[in-house]
Amino acid sequence: MVRGNTEVTPKDGLTTRQRRNQPLVVVNHGGGKGKSTAAFGLALRGWNQGWDIGVFQFVKSAKWRVGEQTALEALGRLHAETGEGGPVEWHKMGSGWSWSRKQGSEDDHAADAREGWTEIKRRLADERHTLYVLDEFSYVLKWGWVDTAEVVDTLRDRPGYQHVVITGRDPHPDLLAIADLSTEMVKTAHPFDKGQKGQRGIEW
Amino acid sequence: MVRGNTEVTPKDGLTTRQRRNQPLVVVNHGGGKGKSTAAFGLALRGWNQGWDIGVFQFVKSAKWRVGEQTALEALGRLHAETGEGGPVEWHKMGSGWSWSRKQGSEDDHAADAREGWTEIKRRLADERHTLYVLDEFSYVLKWGWVDTAEVVDTLRDRPGYQHVVITGRDPHPDLLAIADLSTEMVKTAHPFDKGQKGQRGIEW
Numbered sequence: 001m002v003r004g005n006t007e008v009t010p011k012d013g014l015t016t017r018q019r020r021n022q023p024l025v026v027v028n029h030g031g032g033k034g035k036s037t038a039a040f041g042l043a044l045r046g047w048n049q050g051w052d053i054g055v056f057q058f059v060k061s062a063k064w065r066v067g068e069q070t071a072l073e074a075l076g077r078l079h080a081e082t083g084e085g086g087p088v089e090w091h092k093m094g095s096g097w098s099w100s101r102k103q104g105s106e107d108d109h110a111a112d113a114r115e116g117w118t119e120i121k122r123r124l125a126d127e128r129h130t131l132y133v134l135d136e137f138s139y140v141l142k143w144g145w146v147d148t149a150e151v152v153d154t155l156r157d158r159p160g161y162q163h164v165v166i167t168g169r170d171p172h173p174d175l176l177a178i179a180d181l182s183t184e185m186v187k188t189a190h191p192f193d194k195g196q197k198g199q200r201g202i203e204w
Numbered sequence: 205m206v207r208g209n210t211e212v213t214p215k216d217g218l219t220t221r222q223r224r225n226q227p228l229v230v231v232n233h234g235g236g237k238g239k240s241t242a243a244f245g246l247a248l249r250g251w252n253q254g255w256d257i258g259v260f261q262f263v264k265s266a267k268w269r270v271g272e273q274t275a276l277e278a279l280g281r282l283h284a285e286t287g288e289g290g291p292v293e294w295h296k297m298g299s300g301w302s303w304s305r306k307q308g309s310e311d312d313h314a315a316d317a318r319e320g321w322t323e324i325k326r327r328l329a330d331e332r333h334t335l336y337v338l339d340e341f342s343y344v345l346k347w348g349w350v351d352t353a354e355v356v357d358t359l360r361d362r363p364g365y366q367h368v369v370i371t372g373r374d375p376h377p378d379l380l381a382i383a384d385l386s387t388e389m390v391k392t393a394h395p396f397d398k399g400q401k402g403q404r405g406i407e408w
Contacts, residue, residue, distance in 0.1 A: 021403060028238060032387040037245035038238035041272065042406065044248060045241070048271030049405040067252030068245065071279060074288060078278055085275065131405070163406070181406075182393040183236040188386040199225060201253040201335070202246065202367070202385075 024180040025155055026165040029138065032185035035167040039133045040068040042165055047075050047085040051130035056120060057092040058113055058136045065092075066204045086130070091116075113145040127160040138168025141175060148172045228384040229359055230369040233342065236389035239371040243337045244272040246369055251279050251289040255334035260324060261296040262317055262340045269296075270408045290334070295320075317349040331364040342372025345379060352376045 026042070028035040043053050055072065069090050076088030091098050093112050099119060117140065123129060141148045152174050155164055166175065176182055198204070230246070232239040247257050259276065273294050280292030295302050297316050303323060321344065327333060345352045356378050359368055370379065380386055402408070 024406060026406075027392075029392075030390070033385060034232060034238055034242035034245075034387050034389070037249070038242040038389075039245075040248060041238075041241035041243075041245035044244060044275045045271035045408070046405045048274045051405060067249035070252045071248045071289065074282055075275060075278060078282060084278060176392065179393050181237060182391075183238050184390040184392050185238070185242075186234070186388040186390055188231075188233075188380065188388050189383050201250045201255060202228060202230075204249070 021161065022180070023158070023161045024163050025178055026163065027138075027171050027176060027179040027182040028165065028167045028185065029169060029171045029176075029182065030184035030186050031169060032187035034185045035169075036066075036135050037068075038183070038185075039135060039165045039167050040066075040072065042163075043068075043072055043088070043131060043133055044075075046131040046163070047072070047079070047088060049130075050086045052086050052128070053088045053131050053133075054123065054129035055088070055090045055133040055135065056116055056137075057090075058116060058134065058140050059093060067201065089129075110143070110145040113140045116140075117146045117151070121154055124154060124158045124162060124164075127162060130162060132162065132164045134164065134166045136168045137166045138171040138175070141172045142168075142170055148174055151175065152178055225365065226384070227362070227365045228367050229382055230367065231342075231375050231380060231383040231386040232369065232371045232389065233373060233375045233380075233386065234388035234390050235373060236391040238389045239373075240270075240339050241272075242387070242389075243339060243369045243371050244270075244276065246367075247272075247276055247292070247335060247337055248279075250335040250367070251276070251283070251292060253334075254290040256290050256332070257292045257335050257337070258324075258327065258333035259292070259294045259337040259339065260320055260341075261294075262320060262338065262344050263297060271405065293333075314347070314349040317344045320344075321350045321355070325358055328358060328362045328366060328368075331366060334366060336366065336368045338368065338370045340372045341370045342375040342379070345376045346372075346374055352378055355379065356382055 028038055040055070043055060046053055053072070055069070072088045073090055075085055079085045079087050093116055096112060097116055097119065100115060120132065120134065140146050141151060156178050158164070232242055247259060250257055257276065259273070276292045277294055279289055283289045283291050297320055300316060301320055301323065304319060324336065324338065344350050345355060360382050362368070
């Protein structure tokens with residue numbers, strides 16, 4: 001919660017306002033909790049600014065529905081009804097993306113992931129959203145489903161004012177290298193260690 | 205996003221359901237970003253479960269209003285109107301707490317912090333909320349405004365099903381010791397390093 005304390009005064013010829021309003025690439029990584037939760041918390045914050053929020057979950061189970069989806073979609077409806085906050089779109093890979101007519105292949109997660117990235121690339125070019133959450137996208141790069149160099153180039157060269165938040169373990173070094181803000185979540189204690197299973201409201 | 209993978213099977217005589225539904229003490233600490241953001245993200249998740257959410261911000265500026273407050277309060281209103289999700293209360297120390305008639309002293313943050321903790325203790329005894337977020341509470345212990353042993357005892361002996369999330373740097377070791385789940389947020393890259401100031405939607 002530091003506000004306005006800078007360690008270095010940059011010589012980039014930008015005004016404070018210009019510098020303040022730079023679009024960021026944010027990476028939440030590490031083996032601890034809070035990577036996705038903090039990303040969805042940023043979406044909450046962005047909603048309040050009236051930003052157009054696009055969440056893209058690169059998860060395999062279509063049945064999985066986290067509480068944040070329901071809550072953020074409720075805020076999106078509130079925006080549609082009252083104008084408060086901003087619009088929210090939430091897309092999940094599952095077996096096939098919601099924008100796609102074709103049923104995604106149950107087996108071919110690589111193809112589904114590529115389709116997701118292609119759509120995100122299109123939206124970045126169109127400046128469709130202000131904040132993109134690419135949840136668990138690091139794995140898509142790790143497993144080679146999408147070319148890392150292409151992702152890095154696309155993010156680095158994206159037009160306009162678009163923030164992109166990427167979550168997941170083991171982010172590719174080239175991705176970390178272009179991150180303006182990256183945080184490693186490190187587990188210091190976790191109930192799973194004591195044999196406790198994940199619970200409603202805490203884990204999803 | 206691990207669901208149900210445990211490393212140890214505990215011999216505590218509890219069923220999986222009992223174990224699953226254990227109330228947790230969660231501590232988000234470290235010098236990186238995402239401590240509060242992840243805590244508010246958990247509140248979002250809890251809201252979706254219909255939990256009663258109480259947020260207590262131990263911050264000094266009354267003028268400070270993070271986006272999450274507006275968004276979570278909007279969700280609280282939605283609950284009041286439609287029954288969806290759960291109720292949300294958001295209290296901020298500022299200069300005096302909102303429940304208090306007396307104007308808090310501009311100077312005596314210690315007294316304000318103690319008053320906040322006394323109220324939280326009362327609510328824990330009454331089982332008022334399901335999820336408590338004590339934002340930046342670690343500093344209250346660090347600066348000796350509230351007795352750490354008393355906090356540890358109160359949290360450990362709290363009745364019923366009440367989750368408590370505490371954020372802030374340098375948590376007291378005794379607090380960490382009773383945490384069921386603790387995560388250290390470690391900065392790996394941050395725009396402040398490049399001389400960029402905090403920006404709307406990202407920092408607040």
